[in-house]
Amino acid sequence: MPLLKDGKIVNDSWLYLDDSIALPKVGAIVVSLARWQRDRAALMARTDSVGVRLTADQSPEQIKEDLTELALVAIEFPAFTNGRGYSYARLLHRYGFTGEIRAVGNVLRDQYGNMKRCGFNALEVKSGETEAHWQATVSNFSAPYQVAADGAEPIMSLRQQRMAATGG
Amino acid sequence: MYRYDEFDRNFVNERVTEFRGQVARRLSGEMSEEEFRPLRLMNGLYLQLHAYMLRVAIPYGTFSSVQMRKLAHIARTYDRGYGHFTTRQNIQFNWPKLDQVPDLLAELADVEMHAIQTSGNCIRNVTADPYAGAVADEVDDSRIWAEIVRQWSTLHPEFTYLGRKFKIAVSASDFDRAVIRFHDIGLILKKNDAGETGFQVWVGGGLGRTPMIGKVFNEFVPQQDLLSYLEAVLRVYNMYGRRDNKYKARIKILVHETGIDELKAKVEAEWREIRDSALKVPDDEVARIRSYFAPPPFEQLDAIDRSFETKKFENPEFARWVTGNVVAHREPGYRIVNISLKPEGLPPGDITADQMEDLADLAETYSFDEIRATHEQNLVFAHVKQSELFELWQELAEIGLAMPNIGKVSDMIACPGLDYCALANARAIPLAQRISKRYADLDQQFDLGELKLKISGCINACGHHHVGHIGLLGVDRRGEEYYQITLGGSGAEDAAIGSIIGPAFSSETVVDALESVISLFVELRLDKERFLDTYRRVGAAPFKSRLYPEKLDAAA
Numbered sequence: 001m002p003l004l005k006d007g008k009i010v011n012d013s014w015l016y017l018d019d020s021i022a023l024p025k026v027g028a029i030v031v032s033l034a035r036w037q038r039d040r041a042a043l044m045a046r047t048d049s050v051g052v053r054l055t056a057d058q059s060p061e062q063i064k065e066d067l068t069e070l071a072l073v074a075i076e077f078p079a080f081t082n083g084r085g086y087s088y089a090r091l092l093h094r095y096g097f098t099g100e101i102r103a104v105g106n107v108l109r110d111q112y113g114n115m116k117r118c119g120f121n122a123l124e125v126k127s128g129e130t131e132a133h134w135q136a137t138v139s140n141f142s143a144p145y146q147v148a149a150d151g152a153e154p155i156m157s158l159r160q161q162r163m164a165a166t167g168g
Numbered sequence: 169m170y171r172y173d174e175f176d177r178n179f180v181n182e183r184v185t186e187f188r189g190q191v192a193r194r195l196s197g198e199m200s201e202e203e204f205r206p207l208r209l210m211n212g213l214y215l216q217l218h219a220y221m222l223r224v225a226i227p228y229g230t231f232s233s234v235q236m237r238k239l240a241h242i243a244r245t246y247d248r249g250y251g252h253f254t255t256r257q258n259i260q261f262n263w264p265k266l267d268q269v270p271d272l273l274a275e276l277a278d279v280e281m282h283a284i285q286t287s288g289n290c291i292r293n294v295t296a297d298p299y300a301g302a303v304a305d306e307v308d309d310s311r312i313w314a315e316i317v318r319q320w321s322t323l324h325p326e327f328t329y330l331g332r333k334f335k336i337a338v339s340a341s342d343f344d345r346a347v348i349r350f351h352d353i354g355l356i357l358k359k360n361d362a363g364e365t366g367f368q369v370w371v372g373g374g375l376g377r378t379p380m381i382g383k384v385f386n387e388f389v390p391q392q393d394l395l396s397y398l399e400a401v402l403r404v405y406n407m408y409g410r411r412d413n414k415y416k417a418r419i420k421i422l423v424h425e426t427g428i429d430e431l432k433a434k435v436e437a438e439w440r441e442i443r444d445s446a447l448k449v450p451d452d453e454v455a456r457i458r459s460y461f462a463p464p465p466f467e468q469l470d471a472i473d474r475s476f477e478t479k480k481f482e483n484p485e486f487a488r489w490v491t492g493n494v495v496a497h498r499e500p501g502y503r504i505v506n507i508s509l510k511p512e513g514l515p516p517g518d519i520t521a522d523q524m525e526d527l528a529d530l531a532e533t534y535s536f537d538e539i540r541a542t543h544e545q546n547l548v549f550a551h552v553k554q555s556e557l558f559e560l561w562q563e564l565a566e567i568g569l570a571m572p573n574i575g576k577v578s579d580m581i582a583c584p585g586l587d588y589c590a591l592a593n594a595r596a597i598p599l600a601q602r603i604s605k606r607y608a609d610l611d612q613q614f615d616l617g618e619l620k621l622k623i624s625g626c627i628n629a630c631g632h633h634h635v636g637h638i639g640l641l642g643v644d645r646r647g648e649e650y651y652q653i654t655l656g657g658s659g660a661e662d663a664a665i666g667s668i669i670g671p672a673f674s675s676e677t678v679v680d681a682l683e684s685v686i687s688l689f690v691e692l693r694l695d696k697e698r699f700l701d702t703y704r705r706v707g708a709a710p711f712k713s714r715l716y717p718e719k720l721d722a723a724a
Contacts, residue, residue, distance in 0.1 A: 056411070059407055080203075080206075080329070081206055081289070081329055082329065082411055083289075083326075083327070083328060083329025083330060083406060084406060084407055084411070086325065086326040086327075086328075086329065086406070087326055087403050087406045087407045088407070090326055090403070094441065094442075108203055110190065110203075110207055111329075113325070114323075114325035114326075114328055115325075117325035117326075118325050118326050136189075137189070139182065139186045140182055140185070140186075141179060141182045141183075141186075141323075142175075142178050142179075142182065143175060143178070143179070144323070144325070145179070145319045145320060145322050145323065145324075146320055146324055146325065147445070147446040147447060148325050148326065154446070155175040155176075155179070155319065156319070156449075156450065156453050157446070158175060159173070159175065159453060159456065160450055160452060160453065163452060163456075
């Protein structure tokens with residue numbers, strides 16, 4: 001499945017590995033949380049990167065201590081209306097995770113903006129969807145009201161800066 | 169009142185542009201209704217029985233004459249010449265066309281209004297005490313904090329796809345005029361012993377199918393930490409709230425199923441992580457917002473105005489309106505005026521475009537250009553000179569808005585019911601109309617005293633029937649409209665959930681049943697006791713035997 005990563009459509013270089021399939025020798029793989037917990041030693045012994053895929057019921061608190069070993073965390077959206085993943089991405093960001101945070105499953109284009117703000121930097125897209133499609137639905141808000149994971153200055157800080165600049 | 173700066177103005181304009189694009193993609197078929205649904209809902213657009221309905225936000229219920237005139241214009245241009253004030257201090261229009269909604273929103277943006285988060289599974293438009301800034305019993309003006317919450321919650325990227333809707337209300341008084349205890353989060357401003365301002369935080373209240381009174385999660389969250397505490401509660405709710413059943417998805421169920429102590433511990437742990445972050449509200453920003461809510465230029469007046477006393481003496485109707493609808497103001501010589509939107513025989517909360525314009529003029533003349541909407545579907549002029557009450561009353565009477573029934577039996581909350589709503593089991597508005605005709609005698613209403621009657625057309629409880637002193641709930645019985653009666657609820661500081669008194673009554677018999685309940689109250693009350701106090705004193709039994717005498721016979 002193609003990916004939208006940092007705003008560009010790219011091919012996915014990662015392989016999702018079903019729990020029943022043996023570990024390949026080479027190649028970047030993404031495994032379930034259960035597999036990670038079961039085969040942790042074997043997975044870390046490989047040279048190539050490993051990622052973990054969390055379901056909507058699996059909080060990243062469960063991999064908080066493992067994040068330095070992981071290059072990717074995929075967060076599942078079973079329905080586009082299930083917004084747990086937004087908080088999961090915020091937590092990963094707060095834990096200092098610098099790898100890829102990927103949204104997988106049922107995601108709408110209109111949610112892209114919020115996802116980026118929460119710390120996602122990649123998401124699965126439907127085949128045939130172009131960058132232009134996605135860009136067209138990114139909302140053009142000049143400034144948000146909240147602090148989030150994307151580093152955008154919230155309106156409250158912009159007001160403070162303006163007050164400081166104009167001497168009140 | 170709050171005015172947009174360029175940041176707010178840009179934001180709301182950009183939101184209109186965004187929604188215009190979403191509507192265009194829906195109209196062209198590029199987006200399915202399933203995909204469009206959550207997007208339109210979080211911008212206040214419902215699909216009702218007959219048409220779209222747009223709910224316009226009036227943050228914490230405060231708005232200006234200019235905004236009221238714009239609402240009148242919208243009622244005429246996009247609707248059928250009227251609007252409907254809701255229990256969330258909002259106004260809704262029942263007949264807009266989808267392709268016109270972006271233009272409608274652009275017109276609202278011109279007067280610093282929007283429909284953001286008036287629906288959907290997100291943080292809803294924040295509500296507050298409608299007497300804020302006018303009443304003597306408040307610790308601070310709750311609107312300052314409601315505005316801070318409004319900004320923080322507006323298009324919050326993390327909390328836009330919650331398990332269910334999330335409602336926040338702010339009050340600053342021991343008297344609860346904002347149904348604080350029945351909100352997902354209710355905030356009550358307090359001062360601690362050191363004289364600092366903070367919030368008592370109630371979590372997990374709500375009505376609907378499973379009514380619950382909120383629980384105090386924190387006795388004192390310092391004011392600068394308000395947003396980090398809210399964010400902690402919301403994050404815990406978003407991660408752990410149920411998603412398997414929409415009727416079990418509100419935070420009240422999470423509180424109930426997890427247990428207060430455990431959930432509180434989770435919130436506190438999350439709060440510790442984020443408390444000292446950019447979520448701290450800077451004093452400068454509080455001061456900036458506070459400046460918009462500075463008291464208007466009150467005149468120095470005597471506490472007693474002789475002409476006012478004379479007018480009351482000469483005109484008993486005026487005197488009755490003053491007794492019924494006018495309450496004390498903290499400034500000498502000023503009063504808070506409630507304007508009832510419950511005239512006899514008309515749908516509760518409805519207002520015509522002409523009335524809106526007339527009220528806009530009156531607010532300019534008599535109340536510093538400011539209007540409040542209340543959760544009881546009425547309006548408030550918060551700062552009226554005592555000496556001008558008589559003129560205001562005369563002018564209100566001319567436009568049919570001088571009904572002196574605030575807090576009386578005919579001042580009912582009623583949801584739109586089966587006349588409009590796709591969820592309803594029964595009609596609520598026609599029942600309210602029949603009751604208001606049955607109790608048209610004002611002498612009788614005044615004799616009964618405060619009696620909060622609330623009607624919901626279905627179990628979702630938009631008409632707040634659980635917290636009515638008397639509640640009526642529409643149920644469907646084999647295709648017939650029936651109504652269940654609940655007694656003893658209260659949405660105020662003496663919060664309580666009403667109890668179902670017995671089997672439901674048919675539409676034909678329910679008004680008689682209500683009258684039986686009220687007559688029994690008159691027989692049983694002591695002195696000037698309110699209905700609620702009599703009920704609490706005597707319990708449900710006498711009401712049961714009055715309503716269901718055949719059961720007694722069977723038992724005998």
